[in-house]
Amino acid sequence: MEGENNMEQLNFQNEIETVLRQARKERGHVNILIAGRTGVGKSTLINSVFQGDFAETGQGKPVTTGTTKITKENIPLSIYDTRGLEMKDYKETVQELKDLIKKLSTNDPNDHIHAAWVCIAEPSARIEVAEQDLVKMLSKEGIPVIVVITKATSYNKDFKRKVEDILQEARKVICVNSIETRIENNDEEIVIKPKGLDKLVEVTSQVVPDGQKSAFIASQKVDIEKKKSESLRIVGRAAALAAGIGAVPIPFSDAVSIVPIQIGMIAKISAIFGLPINIAFMHTMLASTITGSVGTITGKAIVSNFLKILPGFNISAGVVHAAVASGITTTFGQAYITVLATLFIKNNGVPPTGEEVLKAFKEQYEKSKSESKHEEHDQESESKHEEHDQESESKHEEHDQESESEQDK
Numbered sequence: 001m002e003g004e005n006n007m008e009q010l011n012f013q014n015e016i017e018t019v020l021r022q023a024r025k026e027r028g029h030v031n032i033l034i035a036g037r038t039g040v041g042k043s044t045l046i047n048s049v050f051q052g053d054f055a056e057t058g059q060g061k062p063v064t065t066g067t068t069k070i071t072k073e074n075i076p077l078s079i080y081d082t083r084g085l086e087m088k089d090y091k092e093t094v095q096e097l098k099d100l101i102k103k104l105s106t107n108d109p110n111d112h113i114h115a116a117w118v119c120i121a122e123p124s125a126r127i128e129v130a131e132q133d134l135v136k137m138l139s140k141e142g143i144p145v146i147v148v149i150t151k152a153t154s155y156n157k158d159f160k161r162k163v164e165d166i167l168q169e170a171r172k173v174i175c176v177n178s179i180e181t182r183i184e185n186n187d188e189e190i191v192i193k194p195k196g197l198d199k200l201v202e203v204t205s206q207v208v209p210d211g212q213k214s215a216f217i218a219s220q221k222v223d224i225e226k227k228k229s230e231s232l233r234i235v236g237r238a239a240a241l242a243a244g245i246g247a248v249p250i251p252f253s254d255a256v257s258i259v260p261i262q263i264g265m266i267a268k269i270s271a272i273f274g275l276p277i278n279i280a281f282m283h284t285m286l287a288s289t290i291t292g293s294v295g296t297i298t299g300k301a302i303v304s305n306f307l308k309i310l311p312g313f314n315i316s317a318g319v320v321h322a323a324v325a326s327g328i329t330t331t332f333g334q335a336y337i338t339v340l341a342t343l344f345i346k347n348n349g350v351p352p353t354g355e356e357v358l359k360a361f362k363e364q365y366e367k368s369k370s371e372s373k374h375e376e377h378d379q380e381s382e383s384k385h386e387e388h389d390q391e392s393e394s395k396h397e398e399h400d401q402e403s404e405s406e407q408d409k
């Protein structure tokens with residue numbers, strides 16, 4: 001008996017490791033080159049766009065005289081921060097960059113430079129040969145270039161037109177003001193809000209290769225809707241997988257087979273929101289969500305508790321059907337996304353801790369349970385718009401609610 005349990009535990013642990021490795025692999029890694037004169041606002045821009053005060057708290061490692069590679073744990077992003085364009089011998093900087101790009105063109109697409117932001121400050125209102133040479137070189141090397149006009153606080157479009165004219169190889173020129181700025185205008189103080197960051201994120205996510213899109217969406221903090229829609233795609237895929245497993249109704253005791261799918265889903269969604277993908281985090285999440293205490297993860301313990309807390313699963317039925325398996329997955333995934341997005345917005349783009357996520361998830365879960373009770377009345381009119389999956393799910397929910405209210409008495 002003992003040995004059997006240990007075996008099961010071991011296999012399950014392995015299975016989770018495999019699932020997490022897969023999640024990390026699928027997310028990939030994105031590399032962005034940011035170049036511009038000292039003081040144009042590169043670091044400020046990086047901190048405004050990416051998670052976790054990236055430029056400030058990230059690890060910097062010099063890779064050439066002018067370029068520092070910045071990375072941070074759990075964020076699938078490397079920033080190559082290049083200065084030195086202001087110097088007389090800027091040609092050396094450009095040549096060094098060219099060599100670096102060649103060196104990074106390995107067989108692994110996660111090593112490549114996927115996009116470049118060339119920064120020019122609006123107040124300087126000047127484009128020098130250094131920037132022209134750099135943009136030419138980058139686009140020649142096949143790197144999509146976005147020119148960022150930083151500190152763009154004026155509403156005058158003349159400089160932007162001039163930049164578009166001169167730096168024709170650029171895919172796009174975008175005016176950005178990274179931080180709230182106060183300027184004096186005839187004794188009046190005007191506050192200019194950050195602007196253009198969303199556009200920069202949108203355009204960049206379009207130019208990076210498909211394999212790096214997830215990593216980019218995960219790393220940025222400007223567009224939370226993007227994180228949500230990317231996560232919903234993950235839920236859709238997981239639900240389809242779970243439905244495949246449940247296609248032949250599986251006995252409850254075998255329902256453990258759908259748990260790795262849920263874990264993979266939770267790991268991938270966590271990753272999109274910039275939370276760690278590692279066994280310790282998943283352990284905290286799963287063990288305490290499910291059993292209410294942090295304990296050892298064993299397959300059967302998880303699955304029985306897991307299915308108990310999820311709406312739509314009728315334990316007394318004894319088997320798991322396809323619609324139920326996919327319904328559980330969808331409900332769980334959507335609740336998790338709602339929780340992360342809410343916390344993310346509340347925290348102003350700072351990823352929540354595991355404990356915060358747990359607490360909010362429990363609250364959200366209670367809420368969705370009580371909401372589904374009120375929804376009963378509206379179900380008839382709503383079900384017309386719903387998909388088949390959800391229809392059958394709500395049928396199972398009714399059963400659940402019955403047995404629940406019996407328990408309540």
Ligand SMILES: Nc1nc2c(ncn2[C@@H]2O[C@H](COP(=O)(O)OP(=O)(O)O)[C@@H](O)[C@H]2O)c(=O)[nH]1
Pocket residue numbers: 036037038039040041042043044045150151152153176177178179180181
């Ligand atoms: N108003 C305003 N100031 C900025 C902006 N970006 C940077 N700055 C300021 O410009 C200075 C230099 O910025 P920094 O990011 O260190 O430039 P870097 O040398 O290119 O990394 C700092 O005082 C920033 O606060 C911006 O978009 N708007």
Ligand SMILES: [Mg+2]
Pocket residue numbers: 042043044
């Ligand atoms: Mg800097």
